[in-house]
Amino acid sequence: MQEKEMVNDLLNQLKSSLTTYAHAISESSNPQLRQTLQQIRNNCETFQYDLYKLAEQKGFYHAAQKAEPSEIMQVRSQFMN
Numbered sequence: 751m752q753e754k755e756m757v758n759d760l761l762n763q764l765k766s767s768l769t770t771y772a773h774a775i776s777e778s779s780n781p782q783l784r785q786t787l788q789q790i791r792n793n794c795e796t797f798q799y800d801l802y803k804l805a806e807q808k809g810f811y812h813a814a815q816k817a818e819p820s821e822i823m824q825v826r827s828q829f830m831n
Contacts, residue, residue, distance in 0.1 A: 754810045757801065761811075764798040 751759075771791035778784040805811040817825075 754805075754808075757805045757808075757810050761798065761801055761805065764794060764801070767794055768798065 768791060771787055771794065775784055775787045775791065778787060802811065806813070
């Protein structure tokens with residue numbers, strides 16, 4: 751497996767983990783468990799961002815172009831109606 755594939759695979763796994771942590775946090779009624787899950791999620795988010803920056807530096811990942819203000823307003827109006 752090439753480095754690019756490994757990095758992209760790990761980024762996808764981290765995204766999935768972050769979603770799972772969010773669900774677990776929202777369903778947790780135990781304050782200690784909730785706090786622990788939040789700390790784990792925060793660490794996972796930091797790692798995901800650091801890995802994303804590495805992938806971007808190596809040319810493995812190219813972010814989408816920024817949307818124009820008119821495009822943002824169009825999408826926003828679709829969700830507001």
